[in-house]
Structure formats: C-alpha cells, structure tokens
Amino acid sequence: MEEPGMYDVFRFPVIDWDFRWQRPQQISQQFAQHGHRVFYITTGVTALQKNATYEEVAHHVKIKRIEPNIWLVTLCAHQRLNLYRDQMSQADIQYLSWSIDYVRDRFQVHHLVSIVDLPFWTPLVTAMENHNLLYDCMDEHNGFSTNEKAVLRQEEQLARKANLVLASSQLLYDRMQALHSSTLLLRNAADVSHFSSQAVPAPELDSVQGPVIGYYGAISDWFDIQLVEKLATKRPEWTFILIGHTFGCDTSAVEKLPNVLLLGEKPYTELPSYLQRFDVAIIPFLQNELTRATNPVKLYEYLSAGKPVVSTYLPELEMVADGLTSIARTPEAFEDAIEWSLMENNPQQMELRQRYAHTHTWEMRYQELHQTIQRQLFPKVSIVILTYNNWAYTRQCLFSLQKPHRYPNLEIIIIDNGSTDETPHHLSELDPDLFRIIYASSNLGFAAGNSLGCRKATGDYIILLNNDTIIPDESWIQRLIAPLEKNHDIGMSGPMSNHVGNDQAVDHFVGNPVDGAHPQWLHDFYQYYKGSYRYTELLGFFCVAMKRSVFEKIGGLDSKYGIGMFEDDDYCERVKRAGYKLLIIEDAFVYHHGSATIKKLKPDEYDALWQRNKAYYEQKWNKIWQLPKRPENLFFGAETNEEVSGRLKKNNQKCILVLGGREWSRRSIRWQQLIKQLAAHKEWIVIIHLTKYYHHDIVGIRKAGPQMYMTNRLDLFSLVPFEYILYCGENEVFPDFHTHHNVIDSLSYHAHQLEDLRMSMKDYRIVEERQAPLLVHQLLEPNQSLTMEGTHS
Numbered sequence: 001m002e003e004p005g006m007y008d009v010f011r012f013p014v015i016d017w018d019f020r021w022q023r024p025q026q027i028s029q030q031f032a033q034h035g036h037r038v039f040y041i042t043t044g045v046t047a048l049q050k051n052a053t054y055e056e057v058a059h060h061v062k063i064k065r066i067e068p069n070i071w072l073v074t075l076c077a078h079q080r081l082n083l084y085r086d087q088m089s090q091a092d093i094q095y096l097s098w099s100i101d102y103v104r105d106r107f108q109v110h111h112l113v114s115i116v117d118l119p120f121w122t123p124l125v126t127a128m129e130n131h132n133l134l135y136d137c138m139d140e141h142n143g144f145s146t147n148e149k150a151v152l153r154q155e156e157q158l159a160r161k162a163n164l165v166l167a168s169s170q171l172l173y174d175r176m177q178a179l180h181s182s183t184l185l186l187r188n189a190a191d192v193s194h195f196s197s198q199a200v201p202a203p204e205l206d207s208v209q210g211p212v213i214g215y216y217g218a219i220s221d222w223f224d225i226q227l228v229e230k231l232a233t234k235r236p237e238w239t240f241i242l243i244g245h246t247f248g249c250d251t252s253a254v255e256k257l258p259n260v261l262l263l264g265e266k267p268y269t270e271l272p273s274y275l276q277r278f279d280v281a282i283i284p285f286l287q288n289e290l291t292r293a294t295n296p297v298k299l300y301e302y303l304s305a306g307k308p309v310v311s312t313y314l315p316e317l318e319m320v321a322d323g324l325t326s327i328a329r330t331p332e333a334f335e336d337a338i339e340w341s342l343m344e345n346n347p348q349q350m351e352l353r354q355r356y357a358h359t360h361t362w363e364m365r366y367q368e369l370h371q372t373i374q375r376q377l378f379p380k381v382s383i384v385i386l387t388y389n390n391w392a393y394t395r396q397c398l399f400s401l402q403k404p405h406r407y408p409n410l411e412i413i414i415i416d417n418g419s420t421d422e423t424p425h426h427l428s429e430l431d432p433d434l435f436r437i438i439y440a441s442s443n444l445g446f447a448a449g450n451s452l453g454c455r456k457a458t459g460d461y462i463i464l465l466n467n468d469t470i471i472p473d474e475s476w477i478q479r480l481i482a483p484l485e486k487n488h489d490i491g492m493s494g495p496m497s498n499h500v501g502n503d504q505a506v507d508h509f510v511g512n513p514v515d516g517a518h519p520q521w522l523h524d525f526y527q528y529y530k531g532s533y534r535y536t537e538l539l540g541f542f543c544v545a546m547k548r549s550v551f552e553k554i555g556g557l558d559s560k561y562g563i564g565m566f567e568d569d570d571y572c573e574r575v576k577r578a579g580y581k582l583l584i585i586e587d588a589f590v591y592h593h594g595s596a597t598i599k600k601l602k603p604d605e606y607d608a609l610w611q612r613n614k615a616y617y618e619q620k621w622n623k624i625w626q627l628p629k630r631p632e633n634l635f636f637g638a639e640t641n642e643e644v645s646g647r648l649k650k651n652n653q654k655c656i657l658v659l660g661g662r663e664w665s666r667r668s669i670r671w672q673q674l675i676k677q678l679a680a681h682k683e684w685i686v687i688i689h690l691t692k693y694y695h696h697d698i699v700g701i702r703k704a705g706p707q708m709y710m711t712n713r714l715d716l717f718s719l720v721p722f723e724y725i726l727y728c729g730e731n732e733v734f735p736d737f738h739t740h741h742n743v744i745d746s747l748s749y750h751a752h753q754l755e756d757l758r759m760s761m762k763d764y765r766i767v768e769e770r771q772a773p774l775l776v777h778q779l780l781e782p783n784q785s786l787t788m789e790g791t792h793s
Contacts (some may be wrong), residue, residue, distance in 0.1 A: 451556025491580025
C-alpha cells in the first residue's frame with residue numbers, strides 16, 4: 001500500500017481512534033489513503049511500575065493494524081497517565097521514548113512527521129530526535145474544564161519548538177502566529193461523499209412528525225441547553241433531535257419535554273441517516289473562549305447534505321460559508337432563523353450549500369497540508385550524478401537510491417558524458433517522475449558535467465554524488481542537509497566513507513563491494529557518532545551537499561581541470577574564500593568504490609593529469625597544495641606500548657578498559673549494551689579488547705567512535721593508567737595492568753565465573769545494576785556512587 005518516497009506520520013492525539021470521528025482521524029485517514037504510513041497513538045498507556053529495561057518496554061508496546069497503512073500504537077509509561085490532568089515524570093518520558101524508538105526501528109521509520117494535538121505530549125515529542133514536529137492547534141484548550149492549568153502551560157513550549165503549527169480557526173491562527181512564524185491556517189472540512197449521499201433515514205425517527213431540528217456532536221458545558229429548552233417549550237410542533245454524549249451538560253430539563261429526543265452517541269457511519277431527517281441543522285453553542293475559537297466540523301457536514309444551518313454567533317461562521325448559514329445572537333433571532341429556514345429551503349439553496357461543501361473536503365485539506373510539509377519540512381533536494389560508461393557501478397548506485405523509504409522530496413539528475421556502453425539504454429528506462437536524464441554528445445569532464453547538472457537542478461539543496469557509490473539507507477540526505485538548514489555559515493557538508501583521500505575516511509569499516517556497508521555495522525556507527533560533526537578544510541566530491549544559494553553565489557566547478565582531479569580542492573577553496581565553512585557529518589556514511597573512471601587511465605596518463613591539474617591549482621591560488629589530513633585516530637602510527645601510553649598522557653583524558661567478549665555479534669549481549677552506553681560519553685576514552693566485529697578481524701587499534709577504540713593488541717596498553725578496568729564477560733584477569741578501580745559487572749557472569757574472578761583478584765568492586773545506562777552513568781559521571789554488591793581487598 002505504501003508509496004515510495006513517503007514520509008511517515010505519528011499522531012499524538014487528543015481522542016482515541018474509535019471516539020467521535022473528527023479532524024485527527026479524518027486527516028490521518030487521508031495520509032494513509034495517499035500512501036503514508038500512519039501510527040495513531042492511543043490515549044491510554046501500559047504502565048510498567050518497575051525498573052524496566054528497553055527490551056522489557058519494547059515487549060509491552062502494543063501495535064495493531066486497523067486499516068491499510070494505519071496502526072494503533074499503545075506506548076509504555078512508568079505510571080498510568082491522564083492526558084488532560086497528569087504530567088510526565090522522567091521515568092515516563094524514558095519509557096515513552098523507548099516505546100517510540102521500538103516502533104521506529106521495527107517499521108524502519110526514517111522520515112517522520114509527528115503531529116501533536118494536545119500539549120500533554122510536549123515533554124515526549126520535544127525529547128524525540130530526527131523528526132519534524134507539527135502542532136495541530138484545533139481548540140482553545142483553556143476552554144475545556146477537564147484540562148489542568150499545568151498541562152496548558154506546556155502549549156507555548158510546544159508551539160515554539162514545533163517545525164510547523166496548524167490552526168483550525170482565525171482566532172487560533174492569530175494566537176499561534178505570535179508564537180511561531182510558520183503557522184498555517186487549516187480549517188476543518190467534511191467527508192462530503194459520506195454526508196451528501198442519499199442515505200436511508202434512520203428507522204428510529206420514523207414515528208417523528210413535523211419539522212425536525214437536529215444536532216449531533218458533543219453536548220457538553222459549551223452547549224447552550226437552555227436555548228434548546230426555550231425553543232422546544234415555545235415551539236412544541238418542532239421536534240428537537242440531539243445526538244451525542246451529554247457529559248458535562250445538565251440535560252434534566254429537556255429530558256422532560258416530549259419534543260426533545262436525546263439519542264446518545266451514534267457511530268460516524270450512521271450519522272448521514274439521521275442527518276437526512278433533519279429539516280434544519282443547528283449549532284447552539286454558548287459564547288465563551290472555547291467556542292469563539294471553534295471552526296465546527298459539523299458545519300461542513302451539515303452543508304454536505306444540503307441542510308440549512310442555524311447557529312449562535314461564532315466568529316468563524318462570519319468568515320466561512322457566508323450567506324449559506326444563519327447566525328442568531330438572541331434566542332428570538334434563533335427561533336426566527338429556524339422558521340425562515342423551514343420556509344425558504346429549496347433545491348437551489350441545497351445545491352449552493354453542497355457546492356460549497358465540495359470545495360472544503362478533507363482531501364483538499366490533506367493536499368494543502370502535504371504541500372506545506374513538503375515545502376517547509378522536507379525541502380527539495382536535487383542529486384546530480386555524472387555517468388561515463390561503468391554501467392555496473394551506476395546500476396548499483398541507482399538501485400540504492402530508489403529504496404521505498406527514500407527522501408520524500410527528491411529529484412535525481414543524471415548527466416551522461418557520452419557513454420558508449422549500455423548506460424544510455426538503461427538510463428532511458430528509468431522512472432521519469434524521479435529521474436531527469438541529460439545526454440552529452442561527448443565527455444564534458446567531471447567539473448563541466450556536474451556544473452551542468454547543478455544548473456538544471458530545481459532543489460533547495462544540491463548533492464553531487466559519484467556513480468560509484470552505494471547509499472546505505474534512507475537517512476543519508478537528512479543527515480547531510482540538516483546542518484545546512486540550521487547554520488547559515490556552513491556552505492557544504494560531506495559524509496564519512498570507506499574510501500576517500502582525506503579525514504572523511506572511517507578507520508573501522510565492515511562491509512563489501514556488493515552490498516556496501518554491513519547493516520549492523522552501520523547501525524552501530526550511527527549510534528557511536530550520533531550528532532557528531534567537525535569542520536574541515538577539504539571535502540571529497542564523491543558525495544557533497546550544498547545549499548542552492550551557495551552554488552548560485554560561487555558558480556560552477558572549474559572546467560579547466562578536465563576529466564577530473566583537484567576540482568574538489570579548487571571548489572572548497574572558493575567556498576571558504578566566500579566566507580563559508582565546510583563540515584564533515586560524522587554520523588553520515590556513503591560507501592565509495594573509489595575512482596571508478598579515473599583509475600582506468602594508464603599510469604603515465606594518470607600521472608600527467610595529476611601533475612598538470614596540481615600545477616594549475618597552485619598557480620590559480622598562489623599556494624602550495626598540501627596533502628589532505630589523515631583519518632582521525634589518536635593511535636595512528638603508534639607501534640609500542642610506550643607510544644600508546646604517551647599519546648594518552650598527552651591527550652589528558654580519563655580512560656576505561658572494557659573486557660567483555662572477544663567477538664562482537666548481532667546478539668544484544670550485556671557487555672555490548674554496556675559498550676554502546678559508554679560510547680555516548682565522549683569525554684572519556686574507551687578501549688575495548690576485541691578480535692572480531694561481525695566476523696571482521698580487528699587488527700591493531702581501530703577507531704570505532706569519537707572516543708572509542710577496538711584492539712586485538714591489549715599488550716600495547718600495558719603501561720596505560722586506566723581509571724577503570726571493567727570486567728563484563730572476560731574470564732581472564734590482567735593483574736599487571738594499571739588501574740584505579742577494577743570493576744566486575746556481576747550480571748555478565750554465571751555464579752562460578754564470578755567466583756573464579758573474585759579468587760583471582762586482589763582489589764575489585766562488584767556492581768549489580770540491571771540497567772546498562774544507569775551503571776555507566778554511575779561509573780563515569782563525577783560524584784556518582786556505585787551500587788556495590790560486595791568489595792574485596
């Protein structure tokens with residue numbers, strides 16, 4: 001059902017899916033019908049009133065598919081929560097966040113729009129990462145007696161933190177726009193086809209004689225029940241049909257009147273049958289803060305059926321359906337309006353009402369919202385790819401770009417530089433909705449070809465991508481452009497890679513030329529480098545992202561570099577001299593085969609091209625070209641324990657040695673969980689004794705994260721004064737290593753293994769903490785005391 005290139009939607013609602021069918025469900029259903037996956041959160045949570053782990057929380061998350069592309073999701077919290085009265089504790093936020101992480105991981109959600117209906121959700125949604133936050137302000141929450149003031153205070157924070165704010169009425173729009181400049185007035189609408197059909201009148205009303213004055217919806221404290229009582233008493237020949245729950249409204253007086261029928265709540269599917277019997281549809285609301293901000297959904301539904309509408313004064317009704325509704329400011333005027341509507345109702349009036357309703361459908365509201373989301377939350381990205389023969393590489397690259405969950409607002413421009421193999425034929429078969437193909441009659445060269453592609457691009461951002469690359473997953477574009485969106489002084493950004501000639505190269509990589517990055521390695525890589533970036537002097541143009549405005553200011557690449565080499569050095573120099581910075585996104589990765597075209601040159605041709613372009617670069621910029629920086633590794637070139645110890649001493653950071661298992665696997669083992677938590681503490685250097693990582697040999701000292709190193713050469717660290725040595729799986733004791741504290745994680749061992757360790761050590765502390773994050777926090781954070789099972793000296 002899901003269409004490719006669609007963002008997913010999480011709805012954090014104010015009402016449950018099966019409650020009264022309103023704006024949250026209608027818009028959610030529209031998203032689903034247009035190919036988006038929708039995860040509708042229930043208002044109830046599963047309470048886990050214990051010290052639960054991520055795995056335990058994930059186990060209790062409930063997911064139920066209810067319609068194509070729609071799932072109901074029940075999250076976990078530490079306590080039961082009432083959306084209208086309670087506030088989340090830190091434990092609640094943690095469990096709720098873990099629940100969301102589990103759903104995102106299970107369904108591989110990469111491009112997410114979180115739509116929030118109620119300020120209650122603010123602590124959770126503002127703690128979430130890598131999503132676009134949208135606040136749908138559809139009510140004046142102060143007007144509800146069920147809402148606590150403490151919850152309402154969160155609304156301002158929600159509105160300011162959101163990427164986009166919706167407002168369902170002019171009054172709400174004016175208030176929200178004062179808090180957020182990106183506010184969209186998106187009024188309510190109707191499922192016109194549902195209400196305009198000639199439904200069979202409800203049998204329940206067969207015995208009703210005379211005019212029927214009808215209402216459906218909530219009958220609560222904002223409903224003017226006294227107005228209905230006055231009208232029904234004065235006009236006994238009219239029958240008043242009131243459909244809906246009466247919580248919050250004293251209906252005792254009208255219950256005694258023979259011409260008032262309180263029918264209770266009715267399913268959405270049955271409402272047209274009752275509406276068909278209405279001669280006049282009414283909206284009898286009181287004048288208060290809530291109703292002044294209301295744009296009634298029922299207005300559009302009443303008009304869909306062609307019914308005359310009489311309402312008390314609502315500001316929104318003066319702005320919408322002008323001339324098609326009667327607004328009454330007094331009980332007498334309300335009575336007169338009903339009587340006039342009964343007398344003047346005719347087929348021409350009915351047609352006018354229905355014609356108006358057809359211009360206010362939920363489909364139209366979705367289209368307006370979707371276009372706004374595409375424009376503001378997912379700015380258009382143009383990928384420019386240069387091809388010259390090598391179809392096998394190009395096919396791999398294009399296949400990786402066309403994954404179902406790709407970036408939602410994308411165009412791919414391919415410049416074929418006069419290929420003579422099967423490339424032109426296969427390019428002609430690509431989807432024209434995604435690809436734009438430009439065929440050059442001859443090889444324009446790397447610089448000229450990419451410049452042509454950039455000039456043809458229509459995106460807000462441009463990514464130059466080599467055809468000998470493999471895109472690892474669906475998140476790479478957002479990882480690259482997010483810093484460009486947020487920082488005006490950053491001109492270009494680039495990812496890390498397995499094959500690049502500067503400090504963008506990863507020091508530790510697991511993958512192969514067929515599949516690219518190993519998926520589990522990539523998952524760990526993202527976690528270790530989460531949110532990391534650094535400035536650089538040079539970006540490799542195997543993959544580089546830039547703002548369109550930067551290209552327009554700087555201009556195209558210098559075509560004098562011919563088929564390639566040094567044009568990326570040159571362009572980086574131009575961007576820097578224009579006042580921009582270059583950024584390496586350390587938690588972004590693109591696989592690169594490396595020099596697929598250039599390396600086909602003969603050695604003497606290659607050397608001549610290199611020398612010529614280097615000379616041109618140096619003459620152009622009046623500077624000597626310098627070798628790019630090497631990949632960052634604190635221990636690069638260190639071959640003795642003295643050198644390793646000296647590097648750490650010079651670095652002046654605390655260091656921890658982790659002794660877990662020797663082989664890293666896909667299983668979520670305790671010691672691996674501890675290491676992943678340790679990797680998040682970038683002020684510490686973490687050394688891990690390993691021989692294999694997903695069956696890939698660890699040789700020497702390999703950098704796996706910003707401050708995280710894996711080694712099979714533990715002997716090189718024999719002179720290092722560790723702050724901690726953490727035993728969490730290793731059975732061999734290393735008594736000659738220097739440390740302030742030997743710490744044994746008891747949960748990583750069976751009883752006999754633990755006893756053997758205790759017998760082999762002189763000084764140690766045993767810890768027993770089920771939650772890995774808490775244990776690591778106790779270890780590494782200052783002024784934290786370890787929870788100890790026992791100590792031996």
